Amino acid sequence: MKHLLICLLFYIGCLLPLTTTQAEFNAEAIFVPYPDPDDEKSELWITNVQNTRHARKIYTHPRHIYDLAVQPDGDYIVFVAETLDPFFAFDVYIIDRRRLREGARDVTKLRFDAIWDIDISKNGDIVFTNYDTALHQGIKYGVYLIRSHDLKNATPKAELLVERESYHARWALDGRFIAFEHMNRVMIHDVKTGATSGIDFGHDPVFAPDGNRLAFFHRVWGIEVAISIVSIHPRRHVKTIALDDGEPIGNLDWTHDGESLVYTVYGSPRRTYVVPLDGSPREEILILPDGIVQHFDWTSATYAVEPTKKLTTLWGALKVDNTHSR
Numbered sequence: 001m002k003h004l005l006i007c008l009l010f011y012i013g014c015l016l017p018l019t020t021t022q023a024e025f026n027a028e029a030i031f032v033p034y035p036d037p038d039d040e041k042s043e044l045w046i047t048n049v050q051n052t053r054h055a056r057k058i059y060t061h062p063r064h065i066y067d068l069a070v071q072p073d074g075d076y077i078v079f080v081a082e083t084l085d086p087f088f089a090f091d092v093y094i095i096d097r098r099r100l101r102e103g104a105r106d107v108t109k110l111r112f113d114a115i116w117d118i119d120i121s122k123n124g125d126i127v128f129t130n131y132d133t134a135l136h137q138g139i140k141y142g143v144y145l146i147r148s149h150d151l152k153n154a155t156p157k158a159e160l161l162v163e164r165e166s167y168h169a170r171w172a173l174d175g176r177f178i179a180f181e182h183m184n185r186v187m188i189h190d191v192k193t194g195a196t197s198g199i200d201f202g203h204d205p206v207f208a209p210d211g212n213r214l215a216f217f218h219r220v221w222g223i224e225v226a227i228s229i230v231s232i233h234p235r236r237h238v239k240t241i242a243l244d245d246g247e248p249i250g251n252l253d254w255t256h257d258g259e260s261l262v263y264t265v266y267g268s269p270r271r272t273y274v275v276p277l278d279g280s281p282r283e284e285i286l287i288l289p290d291g292i293v294q295h296f297d298w299t300s301a302t303y304a305v306e307p308t309k310k311l312t313t314l315w316g317a318l319k320v321d322n323t324h325s326r
Contacts, residue, residue: 025255025274025283026050030077031296033288034270035064042081044068046299049285059100066090070297072122072173079104080115080128088133090114092126094151107146107156113139117168121175124148128158129166129180142166143180143189162189162196172207179205179214186216188232199235202228204250209258213238217252227252227261229277241275251295264293272296 030046042065047055061081068079075097083089083106092115093104108115112130119127126146132139143162150156162180166187169180178189179199186199199205202216212233218226227241241261243249251264255274262285264272270293275282286293 025260025285027255028299029286029296030058030068030070030299031286032065032068032079032294033292034294040064040082044077044079047286047288052286052288055288058097059095059104061093061104066295067118068295068297069119070299071120071124072298073300074120074122074124076120076124078118078120078126080118083110085110088114089135092118092128092146094126107151108158109155110135111139111155112144112158113141116166119170121171122173123175124151125171125175126151127161127169127171127178129169131165143169143178145191161191161194162187168204170206172211173209174211177207177211179207181205181216184219186214188214199232200228200230204252206252206254208254209256213258215252215254215261217249227263227275229261239277241277253297256298270294 027049028046029049030044033043033045035042040063042061042063043057044059044065045055045057063082063084065079065081068077070077076094077097078092078094080090081093083091089110091106091110092108093106095104096102113133113135114131116129116131125148128144130141130144132141140160140163142160142164143166144158145161146156146158161178164182167181169178171178176190176192178191180187180189181203184201184203186202186205187196188199189196199214202218205214205216207214213229213231215227215229218228225243227243229238230236231238245265245267247265247267249263249265251262251272253262254260255262259278260274260276262272262274264270271284272286272293273282274285286296
């Protein structure tokens with residue numbers, strides 16, 4: 001009887017993953033390859049972050065793209081790109097993933113000088129920041145909002161939410177709060193009440209999926225050296241992740257379970273990593289020839305997670321079948 005029980009426990013163990021097994025991050029992303037300096041065009045590609053062998057191009061834009069955001073669980077992609085104007089200027093463009101052949105539409109049309117950063121909420125509201133290039137006179141600079149219902153207009157209205165020098169801006173998943181950077185400080189704006197509050201010194205803030213945590217970079221002499229995570233309610237420091245890459249860093253984002261962070265090291269080649277908050281080693285993702293990923297965003301608010309080390313192949317097969325069924 002004792003030997004039978006041992007055999008039974010061993011058999012069950014072969015069917016189940018080790019409880020201490022680190023999960024391998026998996027997701028689908030749309031990305032912009034680093035542009036060829038001799039080519040004015042830019043491209044949007046789509047890929048699984050763990051299996052880039054099947055990456056495919058989905059759209060070619062006539063000018064360089066410098067930032068993009070994908071609507072969570074939606075059809076729209078927004079991006080910042082150079083304009084056809086001979087002067088130094090950038091605009092916001094929007095494209096429907098269901099109608100890629102129709103191309104992208106310019107929704108700002110040189111009304112705001114140069115666009116610095118862009119994001120789109122789950123309900124389709126667009127937030128962007130702009131900066132002064134001396135191209136126009138009398139333009140106000142700060143954080144702007146284009147509401148989804150205005151996108152049907154030929155020239156959508158843009159509301160100035162915060163009139164102050166602003167850079168990186170990101171929506172919370174609920175579409176009510178916006179995190180942005182002003183004068184090396186992380187700020188939050190409440191779209192419903194119009195209130196703006198300071199959080200901490202840092203750069204490139206991004207909300208966690210729970211809407212109550214923010215992650216952002218800290219810099220020393222222009223180089224990012226750590227990622228800080230803070231709780232908003234109650235206001236407290238949660239965690240600091242030290243970075244030892246010695247290169248500029250960007251593309252900070254959360255995984256959709258809120259348990260890991262993703263960032264890109266702008267070295268040669270560029271490398272993108274996912275780092276779990278539990279202290280597990282970081283993992284490189286989006287491995288492409290020559291480190292060509294410039295910007296990227298997830299295609300949806302859900303993704304599959306695979307265990308990296310399994311006792312048998314049976315559990316892996318079950319996971320694959322379950323993932324495909326979803």
